[in-house]
Amino acid sequence: MRDAKHLNRRAWHIFSPMTTSEYATPAENKFSSSDVAAILREQNWHTSELTPKQSTWCEHAATLLGPQSADRPAFENLLKLIFHYDAQEILSQVDSHATLSRYAARDALRQLASLLLDPAPLTSDRFHEVIDAMKANLDIRGRELFQTVRLSLAGRPGEGDLDRVILLLDEAAAANFATPVKSARNRIIEFCAALD
Numbered sequence: 001m002r003d004a005k006h007l008n009r010r011a012w013h014i015f016s017p018m019t020t021s022e023y024a025t026p027a028e029n030k031f032s033s034s035d036v037a038a039i040l041r042e043q044n045w046h047t048s049e050l051t052p053k054q055s056t057w058c059e060h061a062a063t064l065l066g067p068q069s070a071d072r073p074a075f076e077n078l079l080k081l082i083f084h085y086d087a088q089e090i091l092s093q094v095d096s097h098a099t100l101s102r103y104a105a106r107d108a109l110r111q112l113a114s115l116l117l118d119p120a121p122l123t124s125d126r127f128h129e130v131i132d133a134m135k136a137n138l139d140i141r142g143r144e145l146f147q148t149v150r151l152s153l154a155g156r157p158g159e160g161d162l163d164r165v166i167l168l169l170d171e172a173a174a175a176n177f178a179t180p181v182k183s184a185r186n187r188i189i190e191f192c193a194a195l196d
Contacts, residue, residue, distance in 0.1 A: 028067065029067045030071075031065070031072075033055065036058040036062050036079065039075070043083070045177055045179040048178070051176075053174070060168060060171065061172075064164040081156070083172075085155055085182050087190040087193070095156065104144065108138055108140060108144070111137055115134070121171070122166070131149070146163070152191045153169065153184050169181060169183055173186075
């Protein structure tokens, strides 16, 4: 549990434009790992008994996504981004074209793809390194950078809650749920291939 809280706190600190007071008082979490497990069953994303690895992932998912969700449908929508990813479908959306038409968005996408080709899991620390490398090598910051990352990995441009979705991808992929989860590496490869 301590690791999940540390991951949650670190994710807020790294990716959200929060003030110190906002960082000190995170939003209330209305959801637990049992809520995650119930949604997995309801959506047929997992149908059998959870393994210890899957249970740990459910706890991380509740810790990271719970405070970002005002209600159960919002919580379920964030979980859906983990279990459903189709680059062709994503690229058919108007928001996707708007995001990719921004200054240096294609450069950010190429840089992200290059950094994620290494098959090492995308942990919080590695994600921080990837973002730092992108900031150092690109002429964009903030919204322009993050929306391209979020679109290609989480499936929509959105806000900081999507960074937490991204942090859960590789762990979910390794947990072998009934519905396979595409890793960050697999998502960026699929996304870039769909652009051609």
